[in-house]
Amino acid sequence: SSTVNTLMMGDALAMAVMQARGFNEEDFARSHPAGALGARLLNKVHHLMRRDDAIPQVALTASVMDAMLELSRRLTAD
Known part of the structure; x- marks a missing residue:
């Protein structure tokens, strides 16, 4: 106490x-x-956001595996 x-x-x-x-x-x-x-x-937002080629993008017809590979590639490129 x-x-x-x-x-x-x-x-x-x-x-x-x-x-x-x-x-x-x-x-x-x-x-x-x-x-x-x-x-x-x-x-601020601009300190954290990704721009242009750092944003993972895949075609609408891409497989889930292709999307996961793109995410991994872009997010580990920092």
Whole structure:
């Protein structure tokens, strides 16, 4: 119980300091770009999307095997 209270007080103190300094989610994202919050805030669609020849494409008449081979070839070409 005292451990939970100590953690709660530490979190409350950290939040108060963050508010006093005007620290927001974007500041956090810049400090921790590899974290989940940083990635969510900093990554844009154009960072993740595939373009042109990187997009797997097969003819409508292609077999499922051909489609799977094309997917494997394109998705592992990065």
